[in-house]
Amino acid sequence: MSRTIGVIGAGAWGTALAQMLASSGEPVLLWARDEGLADEINATRVNGPYLPSARLAETVRATSDLAKLSACDMALLVTPAQHMASVMAQMPAIPRDLILCSKGIEQGTGAMMHEVAHKAAPDSEIAVLSGPTFAHEVAAGLPTAVTLACGGGEEQWQRLAAAVARDTFRPYYTDDLVGAEIGGAVKNVLAIACGVVDGLRLGQNARAAIITRGFAEMLRFGEALGARPETLNGLCGLGDLVLTCSSTSSRNFSLGMALGEGADPAGLMADRRTVAEGAHTAPVLRDLAAQKGVAMPIVDAVARLLEGAEAQEIVRELLARPLRAEGAHA
Numbered sequence: 001m002s003r004t005i006g007v008i009g010a011g012a013w014g015t016a017l018a019q020m021l022a023s024s025g026e027p028v029l030l031w032a033r034d035e036g037l038a039d040e041i042n043a044t045r046v047n048g049p050y051l052p053s054a055r056l057a058e059t060v061r062a063t064s065d066l067a068k069l070s071a072c073d074m075a076l077l078v079t080p081a082q083h084m085a086s087v088m089a090q091m092p093a094i095p096r097d098l099i100l101c102s103k104g105i106e107q108g109t110g111a112m113m114h115e116v117a118h119k120a121a122p123d124s125e126i127a128v129l130s131g132p133t134f135a136h137e138v139a140a141g142l143p144t145a146v147t148l149a150c151g152g153g154e155e156q157w158q159r160l161a162a163a164v165a166r167d168t169f170r171p172y173y174t175d176d177l178v179g180a181e182i183g184g185a186v187k188n189v190l191a192i193a194c195g196v197v198d199g200l201r202l203g204q205n206a207r208a209a210i211i212t213r214g215f216a217e218m219l220r221f222g223e224a225l226g227a228r229p230e231t232l233n234g235l236c237g238l239g240d241l242v243l244t245c246s247s248t249s250s251r252n253f254s255l256g257m258a259l260g261e262g263a264d265p266a267g268l269m270a271d272r273r274t275v276a277e278g279a280h281t282a283p284v285l286r287d288l289a290a291q292k293g294v295a296m297p298i299v300d301a302v303a304r305l306l307e308g309a310e311a312q313e314i315v316r317e318l319l320a321r322p323l324r325a326e327g328a329h330a
């Protein structure tokens, strides 16, 4: 068994996590799909297409050979949510400890990421790392705190916390995998909604209203799926919601802004190299909420906008909804 930590996915977040882990001198093996990118990272110490701001430590080695990651005893999975299953299926063996870092829900199956991972690797112990974490800040060593949800309970937490905590990277424990995943998946959709508000110049009152009413949607959906409210009140829920709903550094927020400014959704999606997970999560989240009888009007609005509905019309509809008690469940 190699003591090297594996990071599967060399987008912005996988690269930042690799650099954060390597900051203590640890060897880290980073998998990039594209052989040319792996070579470029090894030769220049920079991931130009996805995280140009960071110069990577010498102990980060990139490879495009997934089989090499199978030899690690711990791996962070950092692919876009929709590609996690296909990447895992290509691995000859899956490391025992898996830390899932993607934020989304699988289209077609409606599966959460830990369900996708468990199906592909029933013998692995699964954890979820999620929270307010812009990749470029983590790579720069700026202070960051995350939720580390461990399905294997406190024993796994002791092992993983020791492996991923660093001077400026601080994990907090929970055993609530579902809550940790719902926070990250739902906040991406709400960040799109906040971007739309900005793009339409609807003001900061409206943004605060979307964050608060969106958080109520996240809590309702979480309750229906068995998440604990205190998890969603934490870094992976409220923390990440606040970060991504108020910054153009968020790809989801920026996508929403462009929609609010009148861009064509299909064109926006076709032109992307980076992932805006909320656009993939919105339709599947809307369907899951409907199946569970959970009212999520803001999520529904984002899904319709992405299907081409007119933004001003959606806003009129949201504002015309019946008046109700703030704590009401609908």
Ligand SMILES: NC(=O)C1=CN([C@@H]2O[C@H](COP(=O)(O)OP(=O)(O)OC[C@H]3O[C@@H](n4cnc5c(N)ncnc54)[C@H](O)[C@@H]3O)[C@@H](O)[C@H]2O)C=CC1
Binding pocket: 009, 010, 011, 012, 013, 014, 015, 033, 034, 050, 078, 079, 080, 081, 083, 087, 101, 102, 103, 104, 133, 134, 135, 136, 273, 274, 275, 276, 277
């Ligand atoms: N960038 C950030 O600040 C953060 C991102 N995340 C999450 O991490 C996950 C990955 O996002 P980023 O690293 O930001 O990605 P990115 O947007 O920087 O890069 C896109 C990634 O998708 C990969 N990709 C494209 N098509 C693929 C395919 N068919 N199979 C496998 N991989 C494919 C590309 O190789 C690249 O690594 C997402 O779920 C995101 O929500 C979580 C926290 C922070």
Ligand SMILES: O=C(CO)COP(=O)(O)O
Binding pocket: 103, 131, 132, 133, 134, 135, 188, 191, 240, 243, 244, 249, 250, 251, 252, 253, 275, 276, 277
């Ligand atoms: O998840 C993130 C920060 O916690 C990154 O957000 P975006 O994917 O919207 O850029």
